[in-house]
Amino acid sequence: MAELNGRPLGLEQLQTLALTNYGHFTSLRVDEGRVRGLALHLDRLVRDCRVLFGVDLDTERVLGLIRRAVPPHGATTIRVTVFDPATDLGRPSAAVDPQILVTERAAGALPLPALRVQSATYARDTPEVKSVGLFGSLRARRTAQLNGFDDALFIDGDGLIAEGGTWNIGFFDGDHVIWPDADCLEGVTMKLLQKVHAHRVGPVTIDDLPSMQAAFATNAAIGLRAIAQINENHLSVDHSIIEILRKEYNGIVGDLI
Incomplete structure (x- = not known):
């Protein structure tokens, strides 16, 4: 599952992320609808968004987009990536409108081997x-x-x-x-x-x-x-x-x- 602002991720938007590689993210594990340290993950997103893009991130919007990806039961790993699809290699200073990409993948069984x-x-x-x-x-x-x-x-x-x-x-x-x-x-x-x-x-x-x-x-x-x-x-x-x-x-x- 991959959605940008709650909609399917387009090839052009993904291409921008791949080619410019400018943005930030957090990954969180969801177990039965709960996340340890959720506030810390959101604080990280807000802080890094200010550093990279100079704007504030709406955490309620982020939560709403995460909820779309979380299954009702079980464990999953959610990654929230923040980037501006309009980022240009020649003028990265113009990247001031960050968007929210949410991806989901299965969470592995724990604990993992040493x-x-x-x-x-x-x-x-x-x-x-x-x-x-x-x-x-x-x-x-x-x-x-x-x-x-x-x-x-x-x-x-x-x-x-x-x-x-x-x-x-x-x-x-x-x-x-x-x-x-x-x-x-x-x-x-x-x-x-x-x-x-x-x-x-x-x-x-x-x-x-x-x-x-x-x-x-x-x-x-x-x-x-x-x-x-x-x-x-x-x-x-x-x-x-x-x-x-x-x-x-x-x-x-x-x-x-």
């Missing part, structure tokens, strides 16, 4: 914005997969662990849940977990990994996913902190769409 990730020195453009420009992230993911891993973990220019291409990362050192202190997109799932479980934020480097007992990836589609390996460093996927955090996250009551 990840094996390879580090890559990379920083996304304007990391605080959830941009549709995913070239660098996908290239790093492709490289990691060709090297036998599942995904890439981004390390910034100062050697600090920042984030995955489409997920945040957290660690457990035996005493504390630690979220890396580096420029990244602060995900909704990460923010929700920070509300329900004590933690600290601090710099984490590859050299710190031997002192970590567990690590995990988070985003709205996967919830919390254990990380089994980072480069040559192996981590426990059965550590009790993984199940504790997963239960705490699953215990958050979602907001009705």
Whole structure:
């Protein structure tokens, strides 16, 4: 299912998005009509719309369009993409009328198997914005997969662990849940977990990994996913902190769409 402003998406509009690649989005998992952190997803859309287009987004309109795509029962993944179909490569400054594209796909069964990730020195453009420009992230993911891993973990220019291409990362050192202190997109799932479980934020480097007992990836589609390996460093996927955090996250009551 794909609708632009509540109507079937046209080829010309899709072509503009594909060729200019200028816009932003949020992805949310809907379980039985409820979304964890719905307000945070909407806040993200409003904030990023101001940054990229300089206009305010009508969240009630967004909700109405999401409701059209949500099935009455079961789990699904909704992506809301905001872009201006009139965007021109020569004059992107004229893109001031963003439209709302809503797409729906089946949600996978959770929890997912543990990840094996390879580090890559990379920083996304304007990391605080959830941009549709995913070239660098996908290239790093492709490289990691060709090297036998599942995904890439981004390390910034100062050697600090920042984030995955489409997920945040957290660690457990035996005493504390630690979220890396580096420029990244602060995900909704990460923010929700920070509300329900004590933690600290601090710099984490590859050299710190031997002192970590567990690590995990988070985003709205996967919830919390254990990380089994980072480069040559192996981590426990059965550590009790993984199940504790997963239960705490699953215990958050979602907001009705």
